[in-house]
Amino acid sequence: MKPVRLITAVLAAAALSLPLAAPAAAGPSPDHRPPDHPRHSKPGTLRWAAPDGFVIGTAVAGGGHHEEQDYPDPFTSDRKYRKLLARHFSSVSPENQMKWEYIHPERGEYDFGMADSIVxxxxxxxxxxxxxTLFWHSQNPAWLEEGDFSDEELREILHDHITAxxxxxxxxxxxxDVANEIFDESGELRTEDNIWIRELGxxxxxxxxxxxHxxxxxxxxxxxDYGVEDVNAKSDAYYALVQDLLAEGVPVHGFSAQVHLSTQxxxxxxxxxxxxxxxxxxxGTALTEVDVRxxxxxSGVATPEQLEQQSDYYEQALSACLNVEGCDSFxxxxxxxxxxxxxxxFEGEGSATIMDGRFTPKPAYFALRSTLLEAGGGGRPAPPWAGRGR
Known part of the structure; x- marks a missing residue:
């Protein structure tokens, strides 16, 4: 196994002294160029560092818990946030803006405004x-969870939502993400709190x-799902279910692990x-919600040792994906x-992302960039071990 290169304190300090590449403007462009076009991939950014065909993405903050905080909507109100969002990432995932409670607030009524803006x-x-996501046990609107519907009506509601x-x-x-978090930690289907499985089987x-499809x-x-990073009862349940569905010809194309990690x-x-x-x-496989809390x-401030451990976790997760041929999205x-x-x-926990609250990159940022470059990004040829284990 080829050892993964770690970022040293000297390299991290040197990189921190360099300014991040100027972000892309949030305004419209005259055309829709592909992600690898030079206009979008500026040297030094994460998307520039990624190998061809490998997607480096982030969630777009908004909706959900953000609506209860003392700041305005990040995506629409924070210009620097949008610039970095455009500059560093070749993929975006709406954090809450496509979940049922946000996009389908009343029966038969949809609010596509924010989702349209993100797309x-x-x-x-x-x-x-x-x-x-399309099928989940959480963040469903009250009209759905508290409604008195027949099985036929529920099927129609779900069908109409997915189709729309x-x-x-x-x-x-x-x-x-069609089906999100359908198993509990023991590998049993959520037959109680998932309205669709509970009522429709x-x-x-x-x-x-x-x-x-x-x-x-x-x-x-x-x-x-979360908690499926390891081979365990929960991921075993998905493995068995996927095989059954594929045998039935159901159009399932991928499995993704969220990878919400904690250093403890x-x-x-x-x-x-x-x-x-x-x-x-x-x-296909993907890591879809990576953070390391x-x-x-x-003091509320992470120690250098904690940040180094965090960077190691981010790097290990990215390397695991890069080493699997079909894992092309992080x-x-x-x-x-x-x-x-x-x-x-998570009370008392935090500092989970790759930039601090002032958008200053942490060691984890440089660990990701270094690992992407080592895998053949930034215009370099891919090494012989890429996608085949190392």
Whole structure:
């Protein structure tokens, strides 16, 4: 196994002294150039460092918990945020703006405004889009969860939602998280808190994939979950389900691990092995919501040792993906601590992203960039081990 190059303190300090490449303007461009066009890939940025065909993405902050914070909507109000979003990433994922409660607030009524803005932004800046999500147990609107519907009505509601949302962006969204977090930690289906599975049975999962495929035959359709980084009961459940669905001809194209990590729990040592077994089924694989949180000292500021451990986790996760041929997408769940979800949901923890609250890159940023370059990015030829294990 070829050792992964670690960022030394000297290299990190030298890199920090260099300014980040000037970000792309948030305004419209005269054409929709592909992501690898020089206009979008400026030297020194993450998307420039990525090998050809490898997508480096981030969540677009907004909706959900952001609406309860003391700052305006990040995507629409923070110009520097948008510039860095365009400059460093070749893919974007709406953090909350395509979830049911946001995009389908009332029965038969859709609010596509913010989702449209994100897709249009991505097109202006040569970025892919990952759609998130169509079938989930959380962040559903009250009218759905508290409604009194027959089974036939529920099927119609889900079918209409998938058809409307996926169909609206047909040919414009590359991958969809169709079914999100459908298993619990023991590998059992969420038959209590997932309204679709509870009321309509497990068979509805296959229907969701079929309906999404009908709405956009060009989109890749994924299962997505947390806690499935290792080979364990939960990822085993997905592995078995995927094989059954593929045998039935259900259009399942990929499996993605979210990779929400914490330094206090250790790194998932079988991540690469787990991705590879799904790859062996012919599926695409992806890491879709990567962050590495830590328990902060009383000062609220991460120590150099914590930041170094964090950078190592980010680097290991990226390397695991790069070493699996079908893993061509690595998305972090927000790139700045300024808008991270972590402190809101994990008391006493934070500093989970690759830039601090002032958009200053951390060691993790440089670890990612170095690893991407080593894999053949930045115009360099790919090394012989890339995509085949090292």
């Amino acid at each position: 249009e932004f991505a097109e202006r800046n040569g970025q892919d889009v990952r759609g998130h 949302v996926v169909g609206r962006y047909a040919g414009r969204i590359d991958q969809w 497990p068979e509805i999962i296959a229907d969701a994939f079929r309906w999404a 009908e709405a956009d035959p060009s989109a890749e359709l994924y299962f997505n 729990y250790g790194f998932p040592g079988s991540l690469q092995e787990n991705l590879r077994r799904f790859d062996d089924l012919g599926l 830590m328990r902060l000292p009383e 998305t972090i769940w927000g790139f700045t601590d300024k808008y991270s979800w972590v402190p809101v949901f």
